[in-house]
Amino acid sequence: MSECTFTPSMCHIDLPALQRNFARLGKSAALMPVIKSDAYGHGLLPVARSLADVGARRFAVGTVSEGAALREAGLTQEIVPLLGGVNAEDWHRAAAHSLVPLLADREDLEKADFCCRPDKTLRVALKCETGMARLGFTAEDIPAVLEFLRARPHLAPALVLSHLACADRPLDLAYTHAQTERFTAVCDSLRVAFPDMERSLANSAGLLGLPETRFEVSRPGIALYGGNPFAGTALENCGASLEWVMSVSAPVLCVQRVKAGQSVSYGRIFTTPADMTIAVIAAGYATGLDRRLSNSMDVLIGGRRVPQVGRICMGLLMADVSSLPETRRGDEAWLIGGPVAHGQRAVTAREMADELDTISYEILCRMGAMNPRTYG
Known part of the structure; x- marks a missing residue:
């Protein structure tokens, strides 16, 4: 029987980053x-x-x-x-x-x-x-x-x-x-x-x-x-050198033009203020994203941050890629982490947690449990 997977999204675990964090924390014996x-x-x-x-x-x-x-x-x-x-x-x-x-x-x-x-x-x-x-x-x-x-x-x-x-x-x-x-x-x-x-x-x-x-x-x-x-906090510099170990990616399934005044996704909580280009990405609350992040998170495509728009669905979310006309089906979207272009910054589990008034532990546990993992 072939392996059954329910999502094409993926957790990428950077084991060398884990080892570097461990080394930063002191002597292994302690x-x-x-x-x-x-x-x-x-x-x-x-x-x-x-x-x-x-x-x-x-x-x-x-x-x-x-x-x-x-x-x-x-x-x-x-x-x-x-x-x-x-x-x-x-x-x-x-x-x-x-x-x-x-x-x-x-x-x-x-x-x-x-x-x-x-x-x-x-x-x-x-x-x-x-x-x-x-x-x-x-x-x-x-x-x-x-x-x-x-x-x-x-x-x-x-x-x-x-x-x-x-x-x-x-x-x-x-x-x-x-x-x-x-x-x-x-x-x-x-x-x-x-x-x-x-x-x-x-x-x-x-x-x-x-x-x-x-x-x-x-x-x-x-x-x-x-x-x-x-x-x-005032002690933020104490942990400034730590590296996030988990990144999460998902493929772009399609890119489409949407005219001004069109609502996007369930509940009509987002309506395009002008003609927009929308990317549909294969990730949602079944893959660990909290539905309350709808209209409140960014994703990284081509190394650049773009806003998610509309209600997050079970296995899909939409992003406004009007500023990225080169976006194509099959491109990788990064929900957490990923390679960034100059002057850009990746989305972090901490950023998601702050938006949801929770802690990064919850984001990591959920994303790691609900997506396939690959190690590097």
């Missing part, structure tokens, strides 16, 4: 690249292999299933599933594949204890709650955690971690400092019993701009893929 959710839509295995090639020693994934996939692909790095075990099968798979599952409450401790053999040590990571009100042990929980672990030497706490709530917001620096202080206090208590336990707090923002959050291990996520967590 980094745990976050490749959860299929590496933010960039592809779990290609991203992991590419980072392994330039010295990555550990990975943070989302699920035990992702960690098992890395093991089955031959990757030997330390792997921490950040969701821990969701069910009994997860806990046994984590032990079988020598993952380092995250433990965040008493039930996690008991399940980790149950799934591993007393004659085989299971390395685990402890999640602490310092200000996210999400997952993790509180400071008040630590004495009971220590009592539990001291009685079970086959559970070896290798890592203690927490998550910063607003490190990318310089105006909330006091909250980040408070989280760091709470984390330090919890770690000090744990490391009395387990002095070799490493600490991990910094995310991309912490790693780039807040040295006091780095400890032994930092967990860069969006920065690996080119997103600057400080974009638009």
